[in-house]
Amino acid sequence: MSRVVRAGALSVRWEPRAAAVGVALLAVGLAAAVFVVGTGDFPIPAPEVVRALAGQGDQATTFIVTELRLPRAVAGLLAGLALGISGAIFQSMSRNPLGSPDLIGFTTGASTGALLQILVLGGGAASIAAGSVSGAVCTAAAVYALSYRGGGVNGHRLVLIGVGAAAMLEAGNSYLITRAELRDAYEAAFWLTGSLNNRGWEHAVPLALALAVLVPLALAYGGRLKMGELGDDAAQALGVPVQRSRAILVAAGVGLIAAATTAVGPVPFVALAAPQLARRLTRRTGPHLLSAGLMGAALLAVSDLISLKLPAAVPVGVVTGTLGGLYLVWLLTTTGRKGTT
Amino acid sequence: MSTPVREAPPRKEPVSATAAAGRAGGLLVLAGVLVLTMAASLAIGAESIPLDRVVAGLLHPDGSREALIIQDLRVPRTLLGVAVGAALGLAGALMQALTRNPMAEPGLLGVNGGAAFAVVLVIGFLDARTSLVYVWAAFAGAAGAALLVYAVGSYGRAGATPSRLVLAGAALNAVFSALTAGVMLLDPRNFDGFRFWQVGSLSGRDLEVFAQLGPFMLGGAVLALLLARPLNALALGEEAGRALGVNPGRTRVLGALAIVVLCGSATAAVGPIWFLGLAVPFMVRSAIGPDQRWVLPYSLLLAPVLLLAADIAGRVLARPGELETGIVTAFVGAPVFIWMVRRGKAPKL
Numbered sequence: 001m002s003r004v005v006r007a008g009a010l011s012v013r014w015e016p017r018a019a020a021v022g023v024a025l026l027a028v029g030l031a032a033a034v035f036v037v038g039t040g041d042f043p044i045p046a047p048e049v050v051r052a053l054a055g056q057g058d059q060a061t062t063f064i065v066t067e068l069r070l071p072r073a074v075a076g077l078l079a080g081l082a083l084g085i086s087g088a089i090f091q092s093m094s095r096n097p098l099g100s101p102d103l104i105g106f107t108t109g110a111s112t113g114a115l116l117q118i119l120v121l122g123g124g125a126a127s128i129a130a131g132s133v134s135g136a137v138c139t140a141a142a143v144y145a146l147s148y149r150g151g152g153v154n155g156h157r158l159v160l161i162g163v164g165a166a167a168m169l170e171a172g173n174s175y176l177i178t179r180a181e182l183r184d185a186y187e188a189a190f191w192l193t194g195s196l197n198n199r200g201w202e203h204a205v206p207l208a209l210a211l212a213v214l215v216p217l218a219l220a221y222g223g224r225l226k227m228g229e230l231g232d233d234a235a236q237a238l239g240v241p242v243q244r245s246r247a248i249l250v251a252a253g254v255g256l257i258a259a260a261t262t263a264v265g266p267v268p269f270v271a272l273a274a275p276q277l278a279r280r281l282t283r284r285t286g287p288h289l290l291s292a293g294l295m296g297a298a299l300l301a302v303s304d305l306i307s308l309k310l311p312a313a314v315p316v317g318v319v320t321g322t323l324g325g326l327y328l329v330w331l332l333t334t335t336g337r338k339g340t341t
Numbered sequence: 342m343s344t345p346v347r348e349a350p351p352r353k354e355p356v357s358a359t360a361a362a363g364r365a366g367g368l369l370v371l372a373g374v375l376v377l378t379m380a381a382s383l384a385i386g387a388e389s390i391p392l393d394r395v396v397a398g399l400l401h402p403d404g405s406r407e408a409l410i411i412q413d414l415r416v417p418r419t420l421l422g423v424a425v426g427a428a429l430g431l432a433g434a435l436m437q438a439l440t441r442n443p444m445a446e447p448g449l450l451g452v453n454g455g456a457a458f459a460v461v462l463v464i465g466f467l468d469a470r471t472s473l474v475y476v477w478a479a480f481a482g483a484a485g486a487a488l489l490v491y492a493v494g495s496y497g498r499a500g501a502t503p504s505r506l507v508l509a510g511a512a513l514n515a516v517f518s519a520l521t522a523g524v525m526l527l528d529p530r531n532f533d534g535f536r537f538w539q540v541g542s543l544s545g546r547d548l549e550v551f552a553q554l555g556p557f558m559l560g561g562a563v564l565a566l567l568l569a570r571p572l573n574a575l576a577l578g579e580e581a582g583r584a585l586g587v588n589p590g591r592t593r594v595l596g597a598l599a600i601v602v603l604c605g606s607a608t609a610a611v612g613p614i615w616f617l618g619l620a621v622p623f624m625v626r627s628a629i630g631p632d633q634r635w636v637l638p639y640s641l642l643l644a645p646v647l648l649l650a651a652d653i654a655g656r657v658l659a660r661p662g663e664l665e666t667g668i669v670t671a672f673v674g675a676p677v678f679i680w681m682v683r684r685g686k687a688p689k690l
Contacts, residue, residue: 164675165679171540172671174536192522315522317522321515326512328509329493
């Protein structure tokens with residue numbers, strides 16, 4: 001189903017189905033974002049939102065749209081993109097659908113770093129970001145180093161060790177929550193669930209900057225993941241420098257997860273479900289980072305819209321966790337096949 | 342006289358009589374260690390009490406401060422530690438044998454998540470604050486979650502394969518924890534009631550909790566131990582198991598029942614404790630091999646030793662306050678687990 005488009009020395013593989021799915025997902029994500037921007041104490045109809053975004057709305061509407069609500073929608077789309085891509089990287093590398101950053105500790109590590117800042121050191125947005133990034137990086141480095149043995153990292157070992165690290169960090173997070181003042185702890189728990197409430201440009205802009213560097217890096221090396229899935233030896237024989245590509249992709253994946261967690265908290269399940277869903281829609285056998293990312297963006301934007309429409313104010317993480325889990329349950333009960341591993 | 346087929350040891354290699362004697366000896370040593378750990382649990386705490394005074398306090402409660410500490414605080418705590426540890430160790434071993442999955446664990450298969458959800462519902466909507474209400478809610482939630490995970494995991498043609506069960510557990514755990522967060526965050530008061538439950542701890546439970554849940558744990562433990570032989574036969578495969586006179590369906594149902602009772606009562610008693618059910622059978626199997634007739638009793642004894650040790654460490658490390666038991670088990674269990682994975686002792690999923 002794939003065609004190759006050549007322009008001089010450059011050649012790009014062109015897959016009509018994957019492209020169509022990608023465009024559709026992008027449309028869904030953007031449409032959901034427009035409705036998110038329109039939802040609130042002052043509802044704004046979708047056409048008005050679009051007009052304001054195009055710079056043609058009246059002053060009050062434009063202010064509400066671009067200053068108050070747009071950052072939330074942008075942060076949601078970008079964080080979803082980051083989560084989807086990162087999930088695809090780690091699932092492919094561990095050759096295990098459970099090898100998503102939520103389950104192997106990276107997200108938990110980012111939360112630990114942020115919690116330490118929020119509850120113990122009491123820093124502002126910038127230091128929470130620094131805490132979350134260093135938490136994710138330290139956790140990933142530790143999990144990666146502990147999985148490194150006999151000259152390489154084995155995917156199966158990475159998942160097991162990641163699950164161990166996640167359990168330990170989870171306990172640490174609960175400990176911090178019990179030791180804090182009620183108000184601080186409540187705020188931290190809200191953050192820990194993954195929330196897009198009160199997101200401003202100070203959250204969206206750093207996320208966009210991080211993604212501008214990390215997404216191209218991940219996509220450039222992502223093509224090698226498919227060969228990696230053949231097994232280390234086969235990939236090596238095909239001339240892929242397995243360990244170096246893996247190290248670069250791990251770095252990009254950790255960076256993405258840290259950036260997303262910093263901006264919106266550890267939103268569950270998007271990183272786990274987006275690559276699986278994207279794979280089913282595009283009917284590709286190998287990983288495809290871009291469609292996983294677009295799926296993540298659409299998922300998070302739609303979930304945010306749902307969370308806004310619910311009668312009680314629940315954080316978006318409640319919606320993604322519920323929907324993602326129910327999706328997996330549905331997948332398990334409708335496919336009589338032997339799991340998805 | 343029983344038929345010779347039933348008596349055949351369901352193992353590939355016959356184990357010599359000396360090895361069996363060695364294992365029985367090991368079991369005795371472990372029992373001794375458990376008794377010592379219990380004594381330490383009575384003696385060590387924010388206030389250390391010499392062992393002779395511990396014995397005196399137990400035998401002749403004279404109303405002194407030390408006797409009261411021992412009777413009201415440390416005895417319930419120690420008894421609960423033994424019961425909960427044994428229940429979680431057995432439940433983990435049973436789960437791993439039934440699902441043939443070394444990563445099967447009460448927490449991983451949705452039980453903790455279901456219990457937590459039930460507790461937060463009770464806190465949020467019934468406004469209940471007493472621990473006995475929590476206990477029964479957690480029991481119901483854990484049992485419901487375990488049954489649901491099993492039903493989802495075994496639905497369809499392929500049946501309950503290990504990977505499907507783990508995925509079902511992960512999926513439902515996510516749903517439960519999302520809903521738990523939803524209820525918990527509706528109101529700061531809900532959150533305050535729940536945040537202390539969600540770190541498992543042995544402290545602050547009285548003897549009534551033990552009295553109410555003890556019979557369930559005992560029943561679950563007896564059932565679990567009776568399943569050792571059929572589980573061994575099933576480990577050879579469904580067909581071979583049937584040939585050895587084991588009914589696979591009945592073994593699974595009874596096993597699931599034992600797991601539900603054991604995990605449900607343990608989680609209800611002390612809150613979610615992670616890692617013990619994963620790490621203990623894992624350590625036992627790497628030490629003595631896969632024969633369930635030994636794995637189950639060893640897990641039964643080793644898990645309470647580790648849980649009590651974690652509880653004691655929590656009291657010593659943070660004196661005069663303490664660290665919750667669930668936190669210590671995770672911080673001790675995880676490195677041991679990681680070390681074993683690195684040494685390549687982890688069986689394949």
